[in-house]
Amino acid sequence: MSVTERLGLVDMDGFREDVRAFLSTSLTAEMREAADRQAGIYADPDLARDWHLTLYQKGWITPSWPVAYGGTGWTAAQRLTFEVECAAANAPVLPAMGLQMCGPVLIGHGTDEQKARFLPRIRSAEDYWCQGYSEPGAGSDLASLRCRAVRDGDDYVVNGTKIWTTHAQFANWVFLLVRTSSEGPQQAGITFLLAPMDSPGLTVTPIISMSGEHEVNQLFFDNVRVPVALRVGAENNGWEVAKYLLQFERGGAAAGGRPLRLLRSISALMQDAAGEPEHVVHSPQFRRRLTLLEIELSATMWTQRRALSAVASGDPMGVTASSILKLKATEMTQMASELALEALGPFASVDQSVAAVGPVAGRSVAARYLNMRAVSIFGGSSEVQRTILGKELLRR
Amino acid sequence: MSDAQESRAILKDMLRRMLSNRQGEGDMMARWRQLRDELGLLAAPLPEARGGLGGGFADSALIAEELGCWLMPVPFVATSVIAIGLFDALSREDLSDQVVSGDILPVPALMEDGRVMRVRPTATMLREEDGVLRLRGRKELVEDVDMASHLLVPACADRSGEPLLLLLPAALPGMGWSRYRLLDGREAATVVFDDITIAPDAVIGRGEADWQRFEAVLDRAMVATCAEALGLMRAMLGQTVDYVKQRRQFGKTIASFQVVQHRLADMLIEVEQAASVTAMAVQALPDPIAASTAKARTSQALRFVAQNAVQLHGGIGTTEELALSRYFKRAMLLETQYGSAEQHLARVERLREVERSLIG
Numbered sequence: 031m032s033v034t035e036r037l038g039l040v041d042m043d044g045f046r047e048d049v050r051a052f053l054s055t056s057l058t059a060e061m062r063e064a065a066d067r068q069a070g071i072y073a074d075p076d077l078a079r080d081w082h083l084t085l086y087q088k089g090w091i092t093p094s095w096p097v098a099y100g101g102t103g104w105t106a107a108q109r110l111t112f113e114v115e116c117a118a119a120n121a122p123v124l125p126a127m128g129l130q131m132c133g134p135v136l137i138g139h140g141t142d143e144q145k146a147r148f149l150p151r152i153r154s155a156e157d158y159w160c161q162g163y164s165e166p167g168a169g170s171d172l173a174s175l176r177c178r179a180v181r182d183g184d185d186y187v188v189n190g191t192k193i194w195t196t197h198a199q200f201a202n203w204v205f206l207l208v209r210t211s212s213e214g215p216q217q218a219g220i221t222f223l224l225a226p227m228d229s230p231g232l233t234v235t236p237i238i239s240m241s242g243e244h245e246v247n248q249l250f251f252d253n254v255r256v257p258v259a260l261r262v263g264a265e266n267n268g269w270e271v272a273k274y275l276l277q278f279e280r281g282g283a284a285a286g287g288r289p290l291r292l293l294r295s296i297s298a299l300m301q302d303a304a305g306e307p308e309h310v311v312h313s314p315q316f317r318r319r320l321t322l323l324e325i326e327l328s329a330t331m332w333t334q335r336r337a338l339s340a341v342a343s344g345d346p347m348g349v350t351a352s353s354i355l356k357l358k359a360t361e362m363t364q365m366a367s368e369l370a371l372e373a374l375g376p377f378a379s380v381d382q383s384v385a386a387v388g389p390v391a392g393r394s395v396a397a398r399y400l401n402m403r404a405v406s407i408f409g410g411s412s413e414v415q416r417t418i419l420g421k422e423l424l425r426r
Numbered sequence: 427m428s429d430a431q432e433s434r435a436i437l438k439d440m441l442r443r444m445l446s447n448r449q450g451e452g453d454m455m456a457r458w459r460q461l462r463d464e465l466g467l468l469a470a471p472l473p474e475a476r477g478g479l480g481g482g483f484a485d486s487a488l489i490a491e492e493l494g495c496w497l498m499p500v501p502f503v504a505t506s507v508i509a510i511g512l513f514d515a516l517s518r519e520d521l522s523d524q525v526v527s528g529d530i531l532p533v534p535a536l537m538e539d540g541r542v543m544r545v546r547p548t549a550t551m552l553r554e555e556d557g558v559l560r561l562r563g564r565k566e567l568v569e570d571v572d573m574a575s576h577l578l579v580p581a582c583a584d585r586s587g588e589p590l591l592l593l594l595p596a597a598l599p600g601m602g603w604s605r606y607r608l609l610d611g612r613e614a615a616t617v618v619f620d621d622i623t624i625a626p627d628a629v630i631g632r633g634e635a636d637w638q639r640f641e642a643v644l645d646r647a648m649v650a651t652c653a654e655a656l657g658l659m660r661a662m663l664g665q666t667v668d669y670v671k672q673r674r675q676f677g678k679t680i681a682s683f684q685v686v687q688h689r690l691a692d693m694l695i696e697v698e699q700a701a702s703v704t705a706m707a708v709q710a711l712p713d714p715i716a717a718s719t720a721k722a723r724t725s726q727a728l729r730f731v732a733q734n735a736v737q738l739h740g741g742i743g744t745t746e747e748l749a750l751s752r753y754f755k756r757a758m759l760l761e762t763q764y765g766s767a768e769q770h771l772a773r774v775e776r777l778r779e780v781e782r783s784l785i786g
Contacts, residue, residue, distance in 0.1 A: 167674075169675065170675050170680075170740070171675035171677075174675070174676070174677075193741065194741050237745055238745065239745055240751030240754060306539065308544060309541055309542055310766070310768055313768065313772070315768060316768070368729075371758075372766065372768065375540070375541045375762065376566075377541065377566075379567065379758065380567075381606070385606040387540075387604075388541070389541065396609060396758070399758075400754075400755070403744050403754075404741070407740050407741055407743075407744065408741070412737075417685075
C-alpha cells in the first residue's frame with residue numbers, strides 16, 4: 031500500500047497522476063513559496079486569486095458542485111485526492127466562504143435567479159464573500175443571535191452586529207443570519223440574507239488577532255436595507271439553511287488539508303536541523319509524536335472516506351462524521367502547529383513580522399501556532415462538537 | 427509568622443501595589459528603573475548586611491512570580507539571578523553592587539545556535555596574541571539588548587578549550603548587531619564578534635570550577651523562570667474563571683457547564699503541580715535534577731493552562747485586544763526559556779542515569 035492509499039486515496043485510472051501533472055506545471059514555485067509565508071486561516075487575497083483563477087481556467091475550481099453548476103463530476107474519493115494533492119503540493123488555501131459555503135447553500139436553497147446571478151461570479155472570483163453568523167452574544171449558542179431584520183416593503187431593514195467576520199475587509203458580499211421573529215423557539219425566527227458590503231449603513235471594524243494580523247472583523251448594521259429578493263429560503267427558515275452550511279463547513283473539506291501543510295513545514299525544519307545532532311527533531315520523543323500524528327492523519331482520511339460512502343447509503347456514520355472530522359482536523363492542526371513550534375525551538379520567540387530571523391522554514395511557525403488556536407473555537411467549538419456527538423449517540 | 431515570612435509578605439504587598447496600577451504603562455526601562463530604585467527589587471534577595479531583606483532565593487522566586495502575575499517582563503532574572511548570582515559566586519561583589527545600583531545592566535548572551543538551547547560554548551573563541559585578547563563568534567537571541575549595558579558571554583579559549591566567562595560592554599567597537607523583536611514585545615538581537623579586541627579584565631571567570639558556578643546560576647535562573655511562569659498561570663486561570671462566570675450562552679453562564687468546570691479543574695491541577703515542583707526546586711537548590719524537573723513540568727503546565735485559557739475565552743481569547751493574548755505570548759517564550767520541557771526531561775534522565783550509576 032502506498033502512502034497516499036494509507037491517506038484514504040486510491041489512484042483510479044491515473045486520476046492522481048493527472049492532478050500531480052497539473053500541479054507540477056500550474057502551481058508555480060512563486061505560489062508555493064508565497065503559500066509557505068502564509069500564517070492565516072486563508073491565503074491573502076492576491077495569492078488566493080492567482081490560484082483561484084488557475085483552477086477556474088482548468089475547470090477545477092468547484093469540484094464538489096453539481097456538474098450543472100460547474101462541478102467536475104468527480105467521485106468523492108477523487109475530490110479528496112485532489113484536495114490532499116493540493117495540500118501536499120502546498121497550494122494556497124482558498125477562502126471557503128464563497129466556494130464551500132455560500133455556493134453550496136445557493137445550490138441547495140437559492141432561487142434560480144440567485145443561482146444564475148451569484149454562482150458564476152463565485153467561480154470566476156469576481157465576488158468575494160464573507161460570513162455573518164456569530165455575534166458578540168451568540169457564539170457557540172448561535173441560535174440566540176439578535177441582529178434584527180424588519181420587513182419594510184420590498185426590503186428588510188437590518189440592525190445589529192456580526193463578529194469574527196473573516197476577510198470582511200476584502201469581501202464585496204456577505205451572507206448572514208438575521209432575526210426576523212421572536213416567537214416560538216429561537217431557531218424558528220431566523221432568516222438567511224445576502225447583502226452587498228457597500229450597502230449604506232454597513233461598516234467594518236478590524237479585529238487584530240494575537241498574532242498581530244488583521245484577518246477578522248466586526249460588522250455593524252445601521253438601518254441597512256436588503257432587498258427581499260436577496261433572501262435565501264423562506265422567511266424564518268434560515269436555521270435550516272444554516273445547519274446545512276454548518277455541516278458543510280465542518281465536514282466538507284479534506285480534514286487533512288491543514289495538518290498536511292503544517293507537516294510540510296515540519297519536514298523543512300527537520301532538513302534544516304540535519305547537521306545539528308542535538309536538535310530536538312532528532313530525539314526519539316519528537317519522532318514518536320510525529321509518527322502518532324501521521325497515524326491519526328491516515329485514520330482521519332479514512333474516516334472521511336468512509337463517511338462519504340456512508341452518507342450515500344444512509345448509515346448513521348453520516349450524521350456524526352462532520353463533527354468527528356471537525357474535531358480531528360482541529361486536533362491534528364493544533365498538534366502539528368505545536369510540533370512545528372518545537373521543531374523551530376528558541377527562534378519561535380521572535381516576532382517575524384518585524385524582521386525575518388532564523389531558518390527560512392520557521393518564518394510562519396509562531397504566527398501559525400497563534401492563529402491555529404482559533405480552529406478549535408470557530409465553526410462550532412470542540413466542546414460543541416462533542417456535545418453534538420454525545421447527543422446523537424444517546425438519541426439512538 | 428517568622429521574620430522571613432513577614433518581610434516576604436511585606437515585599438509581596440509592596441510589589442502588588444506597585445505593579446497592579448502600572449500594567450502596560452510606560453516603556454520597559456522606566457518601569458524597570460522604578461522597580462529597581464523605588465522598590466529595591468535587586469537588593470531584596472541579598473543578605474541584610476548588603477542592604478537586602480535576607481530572604482535569599484525564596485524572595486527571588488516570589489518576585490519573579492509577582493512579575494509574571496502582572497505581566498511585567500523586566501530583566502529581573504537576567505540581572506538579579508544570573509548577573510548578581512554569578513558575580514557573587516565569582517567573589518566579584520564589586521560588580522554585583524554596580525548591578526544593584528543600576529550602574530550596569532548585564533544580560534546573558536548564551537546561544538551560539540538559536541535552534542538549540544546549548545550553553546556550553548564551542549564556537550565563541552577567545553584568542554590571545556601578543557598579549558591582546560581577540561574574540562570571534564556569535565550569539566543569537568540575546569534579550570533586552572535595548573536596556574543592556576553589558577553582555578555576559580560564555581566563550582572558550584582557542585588553544586586549551588577551557589571555558590571562559592566574559593563581561594563585555596555592549597558598546598564595544600566592532601560588535602555586529604542585528605536587532606529584532608520578540609513575541610512579548612521586547613527587543614532581542616543576534617550579536618556577532620568579528621575578531622574584536624577585548625580588555626583583559628573582561629574575563630571574569632575561567633576554567634571548570636567557574637563554569638560549574640555558572641551552570642548552578644543558570645539552574646537558579648531556570649527555577650526563577652518557573653516562578654514567573656507560575657505567576658502567569660495563576661493570572662490566566664483567574665482571568666478565565668472571571669470570564670466564564672460572566673459569559674452567557676444557552677441562557678446561562680458558561681461556568682455552569684460541566685465541560686467548562688472540568689477544564690478549569692484540570693487547569694487548577696496543572697497550576698498546583700507547577701507550584702509544587704517550583705517550591706520543591708527552590709528548596710532543593712543547587713540540585714540540578716530538581717531544577718530541570720521543575721522546568722520540565724512547569725513548561726508542560728504552562729502550555730496547557732495558556733491554551734485552555736484561550737479556548738475557554740472563545741473568539742475574544744484570540745484577539746490582541748485582550749490582555750490574555752499578551753500572557754499567552756509571554757508564556758510561549760517562557761516555555762522555552764533556559765530550555766524546553768523536552769530538553770529538561772532529557773537532562774533529568776541523563777542526570778538520573780549518572781546518579782544511579784554512582785549508587786551502583
